[in-house]
Amino acid sequence: MKRALMSSFITTFVRPAFARGYIRVVGASRIMVDVISESTLPVLNLAAYVFTYRFLGAPAEYIGFVIVGGAALSFWMNVVWNMASQLYWEKESGNLEPIFISPASRMAILLGMAVGGFVNTTIRVTLTLVIGVAVFGVGFDPSGMSVALPIFLLTLVDLYSVGMMFSSLYLMYGREAWHLSALLSEPFMFLSGLYFPARFFPFWLQLIASAIPLTLGMDAVRRIFFNDPGLWELGAEVVALVVMAPVLVFIARRLLAKMEDLSKREGRLTLRWQ
Amino acid sequence: MAAESVRTEDLVRTFKTTRGELKALDEVSVNVKPGEIFGVLGPNGAGKTTLIKILCTLLFPTSGKAFVQGYDVVTEAQKIREVINMASGGETPGYGLLSVEENLWFFSQLYGIPNDEAEKRIGELVEMVGLSDKADERMNRLSSGMKQKLNLARALVNDPMVLFLDEPTLGLDVLASHQVRSYVRGWVDSNRDKTVLLTTHYMAEAEELCDRIAIVNEGKVAACGSLEELRAMVSKGVHFIIEVSYLGGKKYEVESIPGVKGASVTHSQEAGKSLVKLALDSESAIPDVISHLSSLGSKIIMLQKSEPTLETVFIDLVGRGIE
Amino acid sequence: MAVARRLVDALRASVWLGWQISANWTDLLVFSTYTLIRPIFSMLIFIFMYLASAATGGADPSKLSYILVGSALLNYFVNSNWESFIAVHEDREHYQTIRYLYLASPNLALFYIGRNLAPVMFNSTVSLLVNLTVGVSLFGVRISPTPSSIVALAISVPIVAVGFLSYSMITASIGFVTSRYIWGMIEGVSGLIFLFSGVMFPPELLPPELAWVAKLVPWSYWVELLRSPLMGIQPTMSSIGAGLVASLGMVLLGAITFRWSLSKAKRDGTLDTTINW
8 A cells, every 4th residue: 555655656756857957957957048048147136236225325235135025036936937827828828728638736836946947046056155155255154054954944834835725726827926026026025025124114014024934934034043132033044944834834735726617617727828 | 438539519719809709619520530641621711720629628618518538538648648749830939949850859858858768769650751851850940831841740740649639730842741641651651559630631642641530610520430431421412524715804603503502613814715623403403504604805725524532422512612 | 312211110020029029928917017016026125235234333324315316227227128129039049930020020129129128118207206206205316407408418318328229138048049048148247237337335335456448338328417406417518529429339239249140150050949958
């Protein structure tokens, strides 16, 4: 029984996830100008925020917030544009049909896309952090790395689950979902407090922002590296992130199944140019 | 093994459009036996692709039931997906930046095929479809014919029990079309437990490949059976082919003549001729037809009685040609 | 005359197309919400950056005005960046119409300028109005144009418009020779604009090694030509002249890069290929 389950898991989950991730990594590496530009140019955006803080006379640790926020933003963009909206592109290019008539788990396909994009994103983030520290003289307490890294990884798990929820919309909708992703980019960036501590929000907004895993993750990381007072107690934030993980994965799974069913009922699963 | 490979019972599928509801499938009931190549023949918009999408679990029926290998398309979709595959003509899914082999490997992994087995199978498939020398080529560098062959290879990568082919030779030249048909025939002949359900609007393709054919029009099955059975359905009538001089853009409107059950007209402007294929209740309708054509100014070049072909069957049952 | 008429017709059709693609995906209410929400939250990010800084003793409302007005104007360039780049990719890989557009359009560059015009102008103008309205009414942003600065603005707008439309040809050119996954490059070009255009901070704050770049990029002149009149500051003749030179230079550069990238795409056989992965 166990062996059959394991075999089924490998067949329907592991292999498809690996294959989809492979495509993402290999495909990306075959256009070098893309690799180089995607890894290096976004640092310019980041630098602009750094100089903005300097213009505003902000304390030095705020520069660190920008660097860390920029790194987190890269992962968020990977989730939204390289994973969630990928189903839109698969649909438009005719690849969705052969994928969806296979027994591969939908979550495996999305996970593969996410992990594949994660590789490229990590290169970009590493570069960002190196430049942040070397060029802008960002100082942070490295002793917190052993705590910050697992918290950040936990945040990414939650984030990717949110991304999977988004991706389910693309099964049913086309451009509406694409525009919804675009629409939610700025509110997410704002509420997550990527570039400033969320503790400056009024209380009611802090509560709303805390429903977003990235807000809690960023807050925890800022607290560890830069001794920022933070929104809530670190322990509470970690517990919240841990609780969110299975809940968000469950919701994502249900939503994927539901939207797939709905799109099949409405005849929109393979409908292009919506 | 399931008694039927594919079975539908009063299958209905409607779509909402800006002009109201469209019934793409109207109580379609078909049975496909294991080991046969079953054709679904009909003009554009007949509901062929809708039928395939339902059977491939990409679309739910509005009402009615459908089963593939005994599994319900709505409630047991996952089981169906393990044993089917599909290729659509005119579509070339795949990843442009990956090679032929890489694309096939990717799709093999969606079916969880172990790497060594996948490698072996890909080698055989690439050989079978004549892409051995292009195996390392990126997909976006292939010609349309090659992409379609790759598409077919992809559809066979999991060695499906049921293969759905939706107009597989659409847009291909004569040679490529012939090759695709050969691959399909060869695959079924060497795997007697495999089934192919193929949709087409090419008469010749249906005649050449299919063991049985369902003729569909406007979402309904007009007739279903082997070629002989279909011919026998229309043997009571008579069929004529009349070659006339080309009359430019004029409409012939022979269908309105009493005694004419159906007609199909094809024009060859360069040759200055038109070919009128007729399904008649009896030969007594012929003088009226000739008289009508003459009144339009057309000269009769040739008149010939013909045995029912699939095309004449279609005309007889549907009332018009497939174009 | 017939040629001019054809160009006008093609331009009109491309503007119509651009508007349809950007607007007909939903109903009016959702579209309006979408159009308003993005600039509001984008603005709020800057406002809270300011508030966070002000909490540590750096409060200076004039700086907030500087940032908000600048970022509102910058949306024209950033939106144009994205729209012109993605339009090429959409036509090539999504709608697969690029070969037919290439054959049918009397001028492909003009087509893409028109295609982007409606969404860019609409979204950016809404963003500008929202930023200024919210900024002025809720956050004390000061907009104080004088009659002479309004005249200067009227002169500056066409100068900047020519430049920014030509710039959109450059991003379209990038689209011809790249895949759609390089949103990082587009983000990077936006970053260039953010960093060197003086939109969020005066370029004098840049280290000497980088400050010279700000003198070379046209956006720094364009942003000042538009921001100064809004804040009641009369732009000098030399700054107007610099903006004009920048725009003309961009026209030339835009035409050259567009022509080169189209040629390259045809040589490489990638004009109408799909690169999806």
